[in-house]
Amino acid sequence: MSIRQYWFVLWELTKRELKRKYARSFLGILWSCVYPLMRMALVVVLFSTIFNKGIEKYPAYYFVGFLMFEFFATATQTSLTTLKDNRNLLIKSKLPRELFVLSRVLTAFVNFLLGCIPFAAVVAWYRARVTWYYLMIPVVLLLLLIFTVGMSYAVSIWFVFQRDAMNIYSNFIFILRFFVAMFxxxxxxxxxxxxxxxxxxxxxxxxxxxxCVVYGQWPETMYLVQMVAWAFGMLAFGILIFKKYENDVVERL
Known part of the structure; x- marks a missing residue:
C-alpha cells in the first residue's frame, strides 16, 4: 500500500472516530466549540476574584492552557484502548497498527482546532496585537502533536500488557492537570x-x-529547547516501544 493510500485510510479512520464521538450528541461537532467556551466561562466566574487581578488577560491565559492540555489528555487517553477497540480490524487487515493510534490523536487534534475558534474570539475581545510571533503557532502545535503521538504510541502498548493502565493513567492525568499552571x-x-x-x-x-499569542512576547530559549527535545525524544521512545512489542499485540488482546 502506498503512502497516499495510508493517508486515505488514516483519514477514514479519523472520520469514523469523529462520527462515533458525536453520534448521540445533539450539538454534534459544534460541541467541540461550545464545551471549552463553557469551561472557560465557569472558571473565569469562579476564580476571577482570586486570580484575575494577578494575571493579565486571564480568560485567554486560562483558555490556552485548557485547550492544549485537553488535547493531550484526550488524545492519549483514547489512544490507550485503541488497539483493543480495533482488535477485529487488527486481525483481519494488514494495515499498519500505528494508523489506529494516529486516528485517535488526529480526532483529538480536530476537536482542538474547533476549540480554537472561540479562543480566537476571546483574543480578539482583548484586541491582542497581531505580531510576527504568531508564526510560532504552527511550530508549537506541530511539536505538541509530535510529542502527543509518541506518548500515544507508548500508552497504547502499555494497556495491552497491563489492563490496570487505564486507572493508573487516568489518575496520572488528573494529577498532571495541576502541574501545568492552567489556572x-x-x-x-x-x-x-x-x-x-x-x-x-x-x-x-x-x-x-x-x-506568543496572548502577550505578544518572545519566550525564553529554555522553553523552545524543551519543546523540541521533548517532542522528538518522546516520539523516538514511543516508536521504539511500539515497534518492539507490536507483534505481540494480537496474542495479548
Missing part, C-alpha cells in the same frame, strides 16, 4: 513546585503559546 501563575508556587512545573513538557508548549 494560576507559576510565580505563585514554592520554588520546588515551580521547578517541576517549568520542566513539565506540557507546560513548555502552553507557556510558549501564551507568550
Amino acid at each position: 494560576y501563575s507559576v510565580e505563585w508556587v514554592a520554588d520546588g513546585v515551580k521547578w517541576v512545573i517549568q520542566h513539565n513538557p506540557l507546560y513548555a508548549y502552553i507557556y510558549v503559546m501564551r507568550q
Whole structure:
C-alpha cells in the first residue's frame, strides 16, 4: 500500500472516530466549540476574584492552557484502548497498527482546532496585537502533536500488557492537570513546585503559546529547547516501544 493510500485510510479512520464521538450528541461537532467556551466561562466566574487581578488577560491565559492540555489528555487517553477497540480490524487487515493510534490523536487534534475558534474570539475581545510571533503557532502545535503521538504510541502498548493502565493513567492525568499552571501563575508556587512545573513538557508548549499569542512576547530559549527535545525524544521512545512489542499485540488482546 502506498503512502497516499495510508493517508486515505488514516483519514477514514479519523472520520469514523469523529462520527462515533458525536453520534448521540445533539450539538454534534459544534460541541467541540461550545464545551471549552463553557469551561472557560465557569472558571473565569469562579476564580476571577482570586486570580484575575494577578494575571493579565486571564480568560485567554486560562483558555490556552485548557485547550492544549485537553488535547493531550484526550488524545492519549483514547489512544490507550485503541488497539483493543480495533482488535477485529487488527486481525483481519494488514494495515499498519500505528494508523489506529494516529486516528485517535488526529480526532483529538480536530476537536482542538474547533476549540480554537472561540479562543480566537476571546483574543480578539482583548484586541491582542497581531505580531510576527504568531508564526510560532504552527511550530508549537506541530511539536505538541509530535510529542502527543509518541506518548500515544507508548500508552497504547502499555494497556495491552497491563489492563490496570487505564486507572493508573487516568489518575496520572488528573494529577498532571495541576502541574501545568492552567489556572494560576507559576510565580505563585514554592520554588520546588515551580521547578517541576517549568520542566513539565506540557507546560513548555502552553507557556510558549501564551507568550506568543496572548502577550505578544518572545519566550525564553529554555522553553523552545524543551519543546523540541521533548517532542522528538518522546516520539523516538514511543516508536521504539511500539515497534518492539507490536507483534505481540494480537496474542495479548
